[in-house]
Amino acid sequence: MGHCCHHHHSKEHAAGHRHHAGCAPRSEPAPCGAVPTAAETAQGPDGPPSDEEDDRRGSRHHWRIAGMDCPSCAAKIETAVRRLPGVQSAEVRFATERLLVRLAPPGNPAEVEQAIIAAGFTPLTAPRAPLPAPTPWWRSQLDILTLLALMLAAALSGLLSPPLGQALFTLATLWGLVPIARQAWRLARSGSPFSIETLMTVAATGALFLGETAEAAMVLLLFMVGEKLESLAASRARKGVKALMALVPEQARRLTADGPVEVGAAELVPGDRIEVHPGGRLPADGELLTPLAAFDESAVTGESLPVERKEGERLAAGSLVVDVPVQLRVTSEPGDNTVDRILHLMEQADANRAPIARFIERFSRWYTPAMMLAALLVILLPPLAFGADWQTWIYRGLALLLIGCPCALVISTPAAVTSALAAATRLGVLIKGGAALEQLGRIDTLAFDKTGTLTQGRPALSELKAYPPAEHRQALALAAGLEAGSHHPLARALVAAAEERGLAPASVDDKRTLAGAGMEGRWQGQAMLLCSPAHLPDAWLTQEQHRDLARLRAGGHTLVVLALGQSVLALFALNDRLRDDAEDGIATLKALNIDCLMLTGDHDQAAARIAGQLGIGYRAGLRPEDKLAEVERLGRTHSLAMVGDGINDAPALRRASVGIAMGQGTDVALDNADVALSHNRLTGLADAIRLSRATHANIRQNVTLALGLKAIFLVTSLTGLTGLWLAVLADTGATALVTLNALRLLRFRGG
Incomplete structure (x- = not known):
């Protein structure tokens, strides 16, 4: 669903954040809650700003943030922090859970932390959070399970005693509503008064006011289920950082005058001599001192075959030694090896990619206050201005509030998305949330990695x-x-x-x-x-x-x-x-009018042979940063998806409109992609695109249905042609029709 949950399940979030310890430098923590990642210390191509530049542009501070479930959470934190005096800029990197703030002198980082907490999120200042004890699955889902149990009890009690059933539905609604209303209040105080939480609070309260307690409880249940799924997808996506950092070993074997010494990889500095045995990965970038050796560089470059390197050649951290023990001279500064730079590219790509603002989130910014104001005016104006009957116009105002209650509208998009995601899973395509599903149907160009993909x-x-x-x-x-x-x-x-x-x-x-x-x-x-x-x-x-x-x-x-x-x-x-299905997969995509292109780190002759067999264009000899640049260039004129399976593909997967990973790919590729082909068949790409296009059509139908019925009954209620019970029927009927229409997507079959 396109919204953020109430953040009362902080333990659950903390569990998903401990892996970011791997991002932090292994030296002592920075002050003021600053937790720079290893990649960040590199400061990109321009290097760190000078002290003079820092004074002119303000001081930089960094926090890790616990409790973010979706990109709209990031926007709420930015809004809350930017309102503070002295804040020059605030940017949240959702994928790596980091907040970057620039404060003008004499900025106070403690005020930033207070603003984050007030908005319902948790700033983490320790570079290595302690590992929390694992909690049973039912405990983290206790809010949903309790709401479901109360609703079942209410439904059964209502068969025997309608008043008791009504009371239990009221209790169920209040149980689900209180944490959402609390978060809506926090966000309102932080500068986001018309969030999706506000929308849900108004919807449920309006339904309660008019006695529609069962409907209010059901809407809250659907909202909470969607939030849990959003949270699950977010924590899964962040595992990529941990897998990427795991490529570089924690320990290294440094050669000294007194013999080899085991040291932390973070202690290595340029000029150190190190030794790595076969089966081990390089802890830093280095220059080879051994006459000849073979290295598996597939994790970093995507090159499918081990590469022979001679004395004096440069090697990347994370490369695997294949045949003989090797000695190297370290060439990278701590926190600035090849893997760190890939991590930095991933973060930059994530920052540059504007999150897709969901329709309901945008719509609610004016729809919710407009409907509340309209209902209030309907109640007050006729009696005060024209002496009309108070009871009649209160009745009509409440009917308007119920018609304005956006239940059908709130459900219209997530119901279609949930059905489509379930259908996609059955087709062997794992799509991480509604934003990726929405974007998938709009792509016109697909870029493929070669090795392991085609x-x-x-x-x-x-x-x-x-x-x-x-x-x-x-x-x-x-x-x-x-x-x-x-x-x-x-x-x-x-x-x-x-x-x-x-x-x-x-x-x-x-x-x-x-x-x-x-x-x-x-x-x-x-x-x-x-x-x-x-x-x-x-x-x-x-x-x-x-x-x-x-x-x-x-x-x-x-x-x-x-x-x-x-x-x-x-x-x-x-x-x-x-691959056996490569030609069929490309042919089905071309039938959908999608251009295909291959981006590979392999040499030109190998790339030309594969591209020629498939009848597609190609770019060869690309390093991770070259792939990212090519994806950015293509993305300026096309709606682009990227398909890959290697660590070197991760920045490009994150930068593309949609990143698609092969099911057998590396954890980093899978975790940084928006879509994963679990069955590992390229023909599944066309199925996923067809499903996305069908979902677009279904959402348009749902929104038209929800708003169309509201418009009709808005007129009839204000003119007195229909009463409160028909307004209730219009709202619940629209909700039912929208849900049934969305369920049609479950029957989707691949082509």
């Missing part, structure tokens, strides 16, 4: 060239024998190819890994080598083999050669294959 994300043997005296099966058996037991993705691909053809790996002696180069061994007394062509002397290759190498390189393949003695026996071409 392709399978793992190498497979695509072509094998064997040269006399070897033949295909023998060459593959020899390669599999040499690579058996290796965890390198290329080795696994060759072993898997042999298994698919029913070949037993050949028996190879004296097997040995060549750091960053390949494998060597002995077969029938001769030296055998399996490596990249770059590691072979040119004299070992014939002219025919040189031609084959050039042809396969041009096709974007990864190449491996098998040499026996000093002659090449075979050439293996491997690549990342298209």
